Amino acid sequence: MTHSLTCHCGAVEMTVELSDEFNTVRRCDCSFCRRRGAIAVSAPLDGITITKGADNLTLYTWGTHTAKHYFCKTCGIYTHHQRRSNPNQYGVNAAAINGINPRDLGDIPWNDGVNHPADAP
Numbered sequence: 278m279t280h281s282l283t284c285h286c287g288a289v290e291m292t293v294e295l296s297d298e299f300n301t302v303r304r305c306d307c308s309f310c311r312r313r314g315a316i317a318v319s320a321p322l323d324g325i326t327i328t329k330g331a332d333n334l335t336l337y338t339w340g341t342h343t344a345k346h347y348f349c350k351t352c353g354i355y356t357h358h359q360r361r362s363n364p365n366q367y368g369v370n371a372a373a374i375n376g377i378n379p380r381d382l383g384d385i386p387w388n389d390g391v392n393h394p395a396d397a398p
Contacts, residue, residue, distance in 0.1 A: 289331075291327045291329075302316055334347045334349065345358060355370050
């Protein structure tokens with residue numbers, strides 16, 4: 278199933294094919310995700326097509342620079358990120374998917390991003 282996703286201002290639009298629909302929703306408690314507060318859902322790297330506003334996306338990385346976080350540079354809404362835990366997947370902002378209200382997703386499991394395996398000595 279293909280979903281439509283938009284940022285808040287509408288400058289960025291994309292279609293998303295999720296890996297397992299909304300069965301992969303989760304939150305992360307790493308220093309960045311904790312502050313961002315978004316619920317992510319999984320998509321394969323070929324599951325996202327930017328249909329409008331690719332030039333309006335900005336990229337943020339830090340630390341290992343493995344995770345690549347994309348935001349609309351007009352309204353600041355996080356749209357998706359290439360995962361550090363699995364660089365072959367995107368995490369997609371579930372709340373930016375049209376027609377999705379995060380309240381309807383129930384209890385969302387948490388990933389332990391504070392103790393990420395890539396950070397182990």
